Amino acid sequence: MTNSMSNVKMVSEIIENSYKVLKKEVISQYQVSFEVNKDDVHSILTLLKTSGWIQLSYLSAIDWPEENEFELVYIVFNWDKAVHIQIRTRLNRENPVMNSILPIFPGCKYYERETHEFFGIKFPGNPGHEKQLILEEWDDIPPLRKDFDPRAYSDRKFVKREYSNDFVNLNGEKSKQIAREERKEKIIKVRKGGRK
Amino acid sequence: MASIELIIVFTALAGVLSYFVGRLNKVAGSVVTILASMFVFVSVAYFGYNNELIHSTEFLPYVTFSVTYLGLFFAILVTFIFAMVSFFNPFFVEKYKYPALYSMLYLLSLAGVLGVFFTNNFMSLFFFFEFVVWTSLFLIPMGRSKRAASSYYAFSTVGSFALLFAIFIMREASGTFNIVSSMASVNGTEAAIVSALLAVAAFAKLGAFPLNVWLPRVLGNSPDAISAVFSGGLEKLGAFVAVLALVKLAPFGYVVDATGLAASQYVIAALGALTIVFGTLMAIRQDDAKKLLAYSSMSNGGYILVALTIASSASVSGGLYHVVAHALASTAAFLAIGAVSRITGTTKMSELGGMIHKMPVTYLVYLIAIISMAGIPPMGGFISKWLIFQAVIDKGMILVAVAVFFGSIGSFLYVFRPLAALFLGQELPQHREVSKEAPFFMLVPMVILSGLIIYTGVLPNFFLGFINNVLTEVGVTPLVIGSYTVTGTNGVLQPALIASVFGVGVLIAFIIFIVLKKSRKVGLMDTYTAGNFIYTEELMHYSLDFYAPLERLYEKYINITKDFYKRLENKVVDLGRLMKYYFFTNKPEIMVLWIIIIMGIILWGDIL
Amino acid sequence: MITNILFGVGVAFFGFVLQTSIAGVNRKVVGRVQKRYGPKWYQEFLDIFKLLSKRSVTHGWIFDFGVIMALGGIIGTAMFMPITSDLVAFADFDNFFIFVYLIAVGMLGMAMSASGSGNPLASIGVMRALTTMLAYEVPFMIVVLTIIKLTGTSSVTGIAEFQQLASNNWFMIALPLGGIVGVMSLMGMIGKKPFETYIAPAEIASGPMVEYGGKQLGMLFIMHEITVFIEVSLFVHLFLGGAENVVLFIVKYFLVYTTLNIISSVYGRFKIDQVVLFFYKWPILMAISQAFVAIYLGWVI
Amino acid sequence: MLSTKFTKLSKEEVDRKWWEIGDFFRRNSLWMLMYCTGCCAIELPPAMTSAYDMERLGMGPMATPRQADVLLVTGYLSLKTLRRLIYTYEQMSEPKYVVGIGSCTINGGIYHDSHAVINQLNRYVPVDVYVAGCMPNTEAVMNGFVDLMGLIKTKKANGWKDYHARNEWYMANQKAALGEVKVHDEFHE
C-alpha cells in the first residue's frame, strides 16, 4: 500500500485542523492515537468514516479509579490507507453516559452492550444495551472495574478444593513428596556419615 | 317387507316433524334426526340385504322405483353415514342459527339421497338430485361461509345441467325415461356424448379435477357434522353416477392394443390421475384440518374414478370397495376433527396441539381412520388400494400409475399432519384447561366407524361378496374371493393373515418392551433443547408450514384451477354488470324495447 | 399356521442377526475408507443391548405405544420376507405391496411416537422422512410395476423364481435403467447419504431419534436393522434373482449393502427439497422410459 | 447320575447378575455427548477421528443427552455453562457417567480466581473420572476413557447413584453457586 507514515500525517492533519486534540500519540507507523473531548467524538468518527475509515475495529473502556474517570477507546481502520486510529475520550466515573455511535457504525451494537455490562457505562441510543450479554444473573458491580476483586468473589461463591495431607497414592508407588523426604533423609544420613 | 316409497315418505315426514319438535326444543329436534336416520338405516339395510324391499305404491306418476344391487349398495352406505353423523347433531345444535331447520333439511336430504339411489326413472333421478342439492345447499351456510354454498350451487348446477342434457338425449333415442332401457338404447356418437355428460355430472359431484373448487370450500366451511356427511355420503352420489357413466356405458374411441383400453377411458383416467395428484398436493399445504381432509376426499374421488374407468373386475370392485373404505374413514376423521373443534372452537392446526392427552379415544379413532385413508394394512383402505394397484399394473397404465402411487405415498404425508400438529406435540396452554374427552354419545358413532374400518380391513369378504353382486348386475366379471383370501390379477391377498401377523409382531414388541426396565415419566417440556431452558409451549410445537420445503417446490403452480375459476367468476360478474347497465336501466321505454326484441327472438318460427 | 408364524418369527430374528452383523462389518469397511480401524464387528449388538439395559424416559403413553407399534409392524413385515424361494413363511402371500405398506405401519408408529415426544426437531425429522419417502417411493414403484407386469405375479418369490429360469436374466441386467433407479431408491429407503436428510445430526440433532434413549432407542435400533433387512433383501429378490440357498442370499445381501455403504461414505447429504428434486428428475424419467420400453415395446435384455 | 441342584437365587442376586451383564455391554459401548463445554474439547476431534479412532473402544459421539452415556466436561465451566450442563446431565438416561477433563474441572486450574468459573466440578455433578492436564493430550484423554471402563467393570463408577443419594447436597451446592439453575435466558426479548 501507500507509505504508511504519510498516512499517519494525513490523519493528524484531518483531525487536528478541525478539532481540539487533547493529546496525540504516534504509536507506530500503522497506528495513531488522539485523545479528544467527549462532545467531539461523534463528529470525528463521522469525519473519519467519510474519509475512508469505514471499519470499527474495537470499542472498549479503561477504568481509571484514581482520576475518577472512564476512558472510552474507539479504534477505526481503513483498509486502503492502513492506519488504525484510536479515538479516546474520558467520562466521569460517577455517572458514565456516552451517546451511542450506532448511527455511524452499526457494528458497535454488541461492543457497546458488552462495555455496559463490564463497566457500567450507559449508551443511550443503543436499544437493549442494558440487557446482559455475556454474564447471566450477575449480582455484583461490573466486573472489569478496578474495584472489583474477582478472587474475593470467587472465594465467596465457589468452594476451593481442599487438599488434605494424607494423600492416598492409588498406584501403590511412593509419592514424589515421600520420595523427596526419604531422599533428603538419606542425604542427611550420608552427610552425617551414617551416624544418627 | 318394506316399501321404498314408504321409507322415503317416512323420512321426509320425520324431517317435517323434527322441524316442529325443534321449534319447541332444539335438542329434541336433533334427537328426532338420530331416531329417524337410524330407523331408515336399519330398515334399508335389513330388508335390502334380505331382498325384501318392494316398490309397489305409486304416489306420483313418473316417480317409480326399483331395487338394484348398485342402488342398494350405495343406499346402505349413505344411510349408515347419515345415521352415524346424526349422533353429533344434538351436540352442535347450539351453534346453529336455525337448529330446527337444520334437523329438517338433514332428514330431507337423506330422503332425497334414497330417492336417487332407488329410482328407476331418469326424470325422478334428476328431481331427487336437485332435491338433494337444494336441501344440502342450506345446510352449508350454517357453518361459516355463504360463499361455499354459492360455489357448491354453481358447480352442482353444471352437473345437473349435464345430467339433464344426457337424459334428454337418451329420451330422444329411446323414447323412455327408464334408466336401464334408455341407457341400453344409446350407441355410437350419442353414447359417447351421454357418457361424457354423465361423467361431467359425476365429476361435479365427486369434486374431481377440474370441477374441484367447491369441495374444499364446502367441506372446510360447513358445520362439522355436515362436512362428514358430504365427504362420506353426498359426495358418493358422484360415484353412483360415475358407475352409470363409466361402467354401464361402453367406452369409445381408439383402442390401444397393449392395454385394451379406449381413448375415452384414457381421458377420464388421466383426469382422475390429475385429481389424485392435485388433491394430494393441495392437501399437503392446508393449515385447516377440515380443508386438508376435504382435499383428501377429492384425491380419493380420483382413485374411484381411475378404478371405475379401467372397468376390469379387480378395478371396479376395488373402486366400489374404496367407496366404502373412504366413506367410513373420512367420516370417522371428520367426526374426530369435529369433536376437537367442538371444544377448542378451531380446526386450524397451527392453533392446536397435544390434544391426545385429553382426548385419547378421539385420537385413536382418527389414527385408525388415517391408517385406512393412507392405505396401510390392516385397515379397509389397503384392500381397495391393493385391488386398484393390481388393475393399474395389469393394464400397464404407467403414467396413471405414477399418479396413483404418488397419491398413495402423498396420503401418508397429509394424513400424518393433523395427527402430529393437532393431536401430538406440545399441549398448548390455551386449550389445556378446557379440553376434555368427547361425551359418550359422540364417541359411539366414532367407535362404531373405527370398528367397521378394522373389520373391512381384516375380513373384506363379506363386503366384497356384496360388491360381486353389483358387479354381476352392471356386467363385469365378479372378483374371485375365497373364504379369507382375495385373488387379484397377479397375486393373492389374505388380509386376516396380515392382521394376525401384525398382531404377532406387536405382541413380540410388547413383550420386549414390558420385560425391560420401566421408564421414568417426564413432562413434555422436559425435552431436548440443545441445553437451553424453555418456558413457552407454543414455541416448541411444530405445526405451521409443516411441509414447507416440499411446498416451496410447487406452490407457484398450484393455484391454476382456482385462478381460472376466479377469472371466470370475474367475467360472469362483469357480464352481469353489463346486462344490468343495458337492460335494467331507469328508462322504461328501453326496457320495453328489449323485452319486445327478446320475445321476438324466442318466438321466432313458432308463432311469428 | 402356528408353525408358519413361528417360522416367520424366525425369519425376522434371522434378519435382525444378519443385518446387525453385516452392519458391524460395514462399520469396519467404512472405517477403512476413512483411514481408521473401526469398531469391533459385533459393536452393533453391544450398542443395542446396552441401550436395552438402560433406564430411559418416557413422554406419555403414545411415546411408548408408537415404539411398540413400530417394532411390531416391522417384525410383522419381516415375517413375510422370503429368504430363498423355499424358505418362506407364508408361501403365495409374500405380496410385494405388503412389504411396501406394512413397513409403513412401522414408520407411522415411529413418526407418531417421535411427534408424541413434543420436540419440534422430532417433528421436523418426521416431516423430512415422509418427504423423502414421497421422493424415492414413486420411481421404485414404477420399476416394480414393470417387473410385475413382465412376470405376471406380485409375489416376491414368484419374481425371484422367474429370474432364476435359464432363459431370463436378473432384472438388474434385464432392466438396466430400472436397476439403477432401484439402487438409488434403495439408498433412499435405508437412509444412506446423500438421502439421509431426516437424521442430519448437525441440523436437527438426529431428527426423530432426538428424544429417545434407553430401551425405546434400543427397540428403534432393532426396528431399523430389520427395516434395512427387509429393504435390502427385497432388492436382492426383485433385482438380483433371489437366492437358491441361504449362503448365496447372504453373499448377495452383503455385497449390496457394502456397496451402498461405500458409495454413501463419500457423499454429503442433500437438503430435503434437493432430494425430492433429485428423484423427480432423472430416476423417475428413467423409470418411466424403462417401463415404456419394457411393457409397450417388449425390449428386455 | 446327575444331581441337579438348583439353588434359588434371591432377587438381589438375580438383579446383580443382570447388572453385571449390563455392565459388560455398557462399558463396551460408551456413547459420549457432543458437548464442548470448554477448551479441552479441542483434543477430542483427534481422539474421535482417524488418528486415535475412539470407535475401536466402542465409543462414539451422540447428538442428544437422551442417547448418551458419558458426559464429558471438557475444561473450565463458566456459570452460564454450568446451568446448562446440570440441565443436560439431568436429561441423560441412567446409568450415566461424567468424565472431567482438564485441571479446571479438578480445582479451577488456571482460572482458579476468576469471577465466572467454578473451581470444583464434583460439588455440582458427580464425577467418575478426572483427566488431569492443561490441556491433557489425546493419549491421556483416551486413557481416561479406558479407566472409566475399568471403573464400570469394578462397579466403582457410581456417580449417578451418588447424585440420587446425596441429591440435596448437590442441589444446595448448585444453588449456592448459581442461584437458580433454570433461568430465563430470553435476553434478547
Next chain:
Amino acid sequence: MKEMKLFLGPQHPGMHGNASVHMYVDGDIIKRAFLLPGMLHRGFEKGMERHSWINNISLIPRVCVVEPDINEMAFAMGAETLAGITVPERAHYIRMIILELARLSIHLMSYGGLGSPTGLYTLMYHAHTDRNTILNIFEKITGHRVYHQYIIPGGVRKDLPIGIEEDIHAFLDDLENRYEEYRDLGINNPTVLARITDTIPLPAEVVWELGVTGIGMRSAVNKPYDLRKVMPYARYDKIDFEVPVADYSDAKSRVDCKLQEVIQSISIIRQCLKLIPEGDVRVPLGRGQSMRWTIPKGHVYSVVESSRGEFGYFMVSNGGVNPYRVGVRGASYPQGLLGIEKYLPGTRLDDAALWVDTMGVCSPEIDR
C-alpha cells in the same frame, strides 16, 4: 402459532464450540436469530490484569482455543511495541512458520468441519488426521500440541529443533499431493456443492456495516484486504504470496478461499524455511528478572491476521509489572453476534450450521 423456537447449541452437533444460536423458525425458514454468547466466559481481561506480563504468556493462548498462536503473536507484538524491543531476524521467520502452520491447521479443521453440516464425515476424518500431523509437528517444536506458549515478547521461546525441516517438508509435500483429492472429496463433490452453492450469502455492501474481516470480507469485496499485505508484520513483506479473493461471498466461495489459502500457507512456509537466517531467537527481557519485567507507560492496539480476520489486542500499560488493561478483539465477534442476528434470518434451518462453520465463529474469543 406463527413461529417455532429452535436452538443450535450449546449442546448440538452442528455448533462448533460452546455458544447457542436461538432461532425463530417458520416452517424451515429462520425468521429471527440471535447468538447467546457467554458460555465460555472466564473473565480473561480481568485475569490478565492480575498476572504479570510474563505470566500472561501462559494465559493468552487460551483465548482462542482452535488457533492459539495468533494470540501469542498479537500479545508479543503489542508488548514489543510498548517496550521498544527489536526482535531477532530468525525469530521473525520462526514466528511466521508457526503462524502459517497454525493457519493450515485451522483451515484443515474448518474444512473438515464442513463435513459435519453437509454430512460428509469422511472429509472430517481425513482433515482431522492431517491436522493431527500438524499438532505433532508443533509438539516437536514447542513441546505442546495445542497451547504452545512459544511466541513470547522478544522472540520465540527456543530455537527450532534440528531436523524439523524434514518433518515439515514431508508434511507439506504430502498435503500438496493430496490437495486435489481434498478438493474432489469436499468442495467439488456434487452433493456438497449442492449444499454450499448460493448458501447464506454475505453481500459486499454490508461487510463494513458489520465489521466482518478476514475471508468473509475478502470473498465479498474482491480486494486483498489481508493484514499481512496491508500492514505487514513479522517479515511478511519479504515473502511472496497472494491473497485469495472472490466477488461473491457464499459458503462455497468462502470455503474455496480457505482452500486457496492452504496453498498460499504452504508456499509461505516453504519460503520461510528457505530464507530463515541463523542467529538468536530471543532477546533477554528484564535483565535477568524477567518475572518482574515492566513495560513503559502506554497503550497499543496490536493486530494479527487470523484465519477469521483481524485479531487484535488492545493493551494499556501503566508502567507496572502487570498490564493495566488488556482488551481482546475476537476476530469472529462481528460475524458471530451481529452477523447471526442480521444475516441468518431468511436462510434455512439446514444452513445455520454452515454459517458458523464457513464464517468461522469461534465462541471462546467472543466470550473471553
